[in-house]
Amino acid sequence: MTVRVRIAPSPTGPLHIGTARTALFNYLFARREGGTFILRMEDTDVARSTIEYEKDILDSLHWLGIDWDEGLEVAGMPAKGPYGPYRQMQRLDRYAAVAQTLLAEDKAYYCYCTQEELAADRMAQQAAHQPPHYVGRCAHLTPEEQRAKKAQGRKPVIRFRVGEGVVAFDDIVRGRVEIDTTALGGDLIIVRSDGTPLYHFSVCVDDVDMAITHVIRGEDHLSNTPKHILLFRALGAEVPQFAHLPLILNPDRTKMSKRKSQTAVADYRAQGFIPEAFVNFLALLGWSSGTEEEIFTLDELAQRFELSSVHSAGAVFDRERLEWLNGQWIRKLSDEELVERCLPFLMHDLEKVRDEGGVVHMPTTEDLRPLVPIIRERLPMLAAIGPLVDFLFVEEVTVEPDMLIPKRWDAAAAADALKAARGVIAKVGEVSFEADELEAPLRALAEERGWKAGDLFMAIRVAVTGRTATPPLFDTLVALGYERSLQRLDAARETLDALAA
RNA sequence: GCCGCAUUCGUCUAGAGGCCCAGGACACCGCCCUCUCAAGGCGGAGAUCACCGGUUCGAAUCCGGUAUGCGGUACCA
Numbered sequence: 260m261t262v263r264v265r266i267a268p269s270p271t272g273p274l275h276i277g278t279a280r281t282a283l284f285n286y287l288f289a290r291r292e293g294g295t296f297i298l299r300m301e302d303t304d305v306a307r308s309t310i311e312y313e314k315d316i317l318d319s320l321h322w323l324g325i326d327w328d329e330g331l332e333v334a335g336m337p338a339k340g341p342y343g344p345y346r347q348m349q350r351l352d353r354y355a356a357v358a359q360t361l362l363a364e365d366k367a368y369y370c371y372c373t374q375e376e377l378a379a380d381r382m383a384q385q386a387a388h389q390p391p392h393y394v395g396r397c398a399h400l401t402p403e404e405q406r407a408k409k410a411q412g413r414k415p416v417i418r419f420r421v422g423e424g425v426v427a428f429d430d431i432v433r434g435r436v437e438i439d440t441t442a443l444g445g446d447l448i449i450v451r452s453d454g455t456p457l458y459h460f461s462v463c464v465d466d467v468d469m470a471i472t473h474v475i476r477g478e479d480h481l482s483n484t485p486k487h488i489l490l491f492r493a494l495g496a497e498v499p500q501f502a503h504l505p506l507i508l509n510p511d512r513t514k515m516s517k518r519k520s521q522t523a524v525a526d527y528r529a530q531g532f533i534p535e536a537f538v539n540f541l542a543l544l545g546w547s548s549g550t551e552e553e554i555f556t557l558d559e560l561a562q563r564f565e566l567s568s569v570h571s572a573g574a575v576f577d578r579e580r581l582e583w584l585n586g587q588w589i590r591k592l593s594d595e596e597l598v599e600r601c602l603p604f605l606m607h608d609l610e611k612v613r614d615e616g617g618v619v620h621m622p623t624t625e626d627l628r629p630l631v632p633i634i635r636e637r638l639p640m641l642a643a644i645g646p647l648v649d650f651l652f653v654e655e656v657t658v659e660p661d662m663l664i665p666k667r668w669d670a671a672a673a674a675d676a677l678k679a680a681r682g683v684i685a686k687v688g689e690v691s692f693e694a695d696e697l698e699a700p701l702r703a704l705a706e707e708r709g710w711k712a713g714d715l716f717m718a719i720r721v722a723v724t725g726r727t728a729t730p731p732l733f734d735t736l737v738a739l740g741y742e743r744s745l746q747r748l749d750a751a752r753e754t755l756d757a758l759a760a
Numbered sequence: 761g762c763c764g765c766a767u768u769c770g771u772c773u774a775g776a777g778g779c780c781c782a783g784g785a786c787a788c789c790g791c792c793c794u795c796u797c798a799a800g801g802c803g804g805a806g807a808u809c810a811c812c813g814g815u816u817c818g819a820a821u822c823c824g825g826u827a828u829g830c831g832g833u834a835c836c837a
Binding site: 267268269271301303304306307374377385388389390391392416433436437438439441442443444448450451452453455457458459462477478479480481482483503505506508510512513514540543544545546547549550551553570571572573574575576577579580581582583584586590635636637638639647698701702711712713714715716717719720721726727728729730731732733 | 761762763764765766767770771772773774775783784785786787794795796797798799800829830831832833834835836837
């Protein structure tokens with residue numbers, strides 16, 4: 260039997276970290292087993308679903324490198340696979356037909372209870388310290404009773420008969436799980452009064468229709484699994500294997516939520532995390548290779564992934580670790596890749612400067628390429644590119660006068676130092692402006708005047724970049740160029756002079 | 761409340777009866793490197809393996825209970 264797995268997001272929000280991780284594990288399992296990975300859209304919650312969210316989900320999955328063998332149309336390509344449509348709203352007829360079959364077999368029935376009746380039931384149960392459940396008022400209505408209720412204008416829902424007994428299954432990550440049907444809350448609604456199917460029902464119908472062999476999903480569905488098993492049986496289908504993944508948690512160990520964490524994959528992308536790192540990180544949330552290696556490409560993960568070695572305890576989303584991994588992966592990028600991926604982030608920052616009235620030169624990949632060696636190990640995220648090199652592309656830097664003055668100096672001393680440094684730099688530049696040529700004479704200057712070289716360098720650094728943390732000074736000066744370096748030194752000295760006066 | 765699942769350094773985890781008075785990684789601290797920031801190297805601190813009982817010559821590993829946490833309990837998915 261060939262493995263068929265699926266991810267079934269609902270477009271009621273941007274792609275969530277948890278959904279992405281579930282998608283990843285399904286994908287890895289399919290790759291590893293030579294199976295088929297299917298993408299289906301669960302869009303029956305019409306009130307909350309939007310096309311924008313759907314687009315975000317598809318884009319984000321694509322960004323992560325998780326592509327599907329079967330399912331929704333991708334980037335202009337038609338839907339793939341013989342089991343479509345893969346969008347639940349296009350399968351409504353199918354659910355209705357299956358519901359009718361269940362009705363005909365008396366595995367389900369029409370329920371005419373009103374919201375008020377149900378609420379009253381719940382209240383009474385609560386008062387009696389009973390678990391909330393459907394009392395079965397409509398479970399055995401005679402045709403006359405049905406007609407009477409209908410005559411009152413009530414729109415029925417369809418409920419599935421849950422029955423009695425214990426449902427047991429062997430979860431691939433958790434082992435044997437047994438749940439008594441009395442814990443299920445009574446006969447469950449499978450079709451709303453407006454005729455649309457509910458999640459528990461549609462998911463089973465789809466899984467049967469799409470011949471899903473393994474249901475790999477979040478632990479939050481563990482308690483729902485008996486309902487699904489009962490439905491699979493009622494449908495006369497083989498029950499798939501289940502694997503319930505540990506939840507991804509907020510730092511306070513509750514289920515990861517928008518309120519407490521950043522949950523949208525797109526947000527991480529926007530901050531300059533790269534997919535290689537993100538996928539690597541996600542894979543290590545709840546799974547480990549069993550070795551001490553932890554840097555893996557998607558392909559390497561697919562080679563090693565074992566569903567049975569997935570953990571069962573929840574995992575806190577540790578952003579620091581993500582950033583570390585991201586840095587690791589950024590350092591592995593080729594020069595070309597790095598330049599290409601950084602450029603949009605730099606442009607974004609510079610556009611902001613321009614919008615605020617600054618004069619900027621928009622960088623090209625050629626501008627960035629020579630900078631690679633000095634930025635590569637300074638980027639925990641691509642978005643860190645701006646503060647690192649933006650001074651190269653703005654007409655004028657804004658310099659905090661305070662930052663220009665090293666701790667043991669005053670304004671006059673700093674002005675003096677910058678003036679002297681300007682002289683040295685100007686002289687070097689007359690011949691050739693190279694990083695190697697600059698260091699020695701500037702150090703000599705510091706020694707001659709009795710300054711700490713670090714103090715001198717810091718004053719120059721701030722004068723030229725406006726920042727205290729930059730790539731190495733001499734590389735920075737060279738990148739800036741001879742003329743502009745001197746100009747900025749002069750400008751800084753002037754502000755210092757004004758301060759000293 | 762009821763049902764279910766879980767519990768190894770702050771975090772991610774290794775560990776499937778003796779190799780473990782518990783290993784790795786992130787974060788943290790120190791040192792080295794060093795013009796700042798990083799990166800890198802070296803070292804350190806950090807877990808009575810939730811607790812209590814049991815099985816066993818021997819338990820983080822098996823069993824039972826307790827506690828705590830989380831999840832589920834919708835005409836949401």
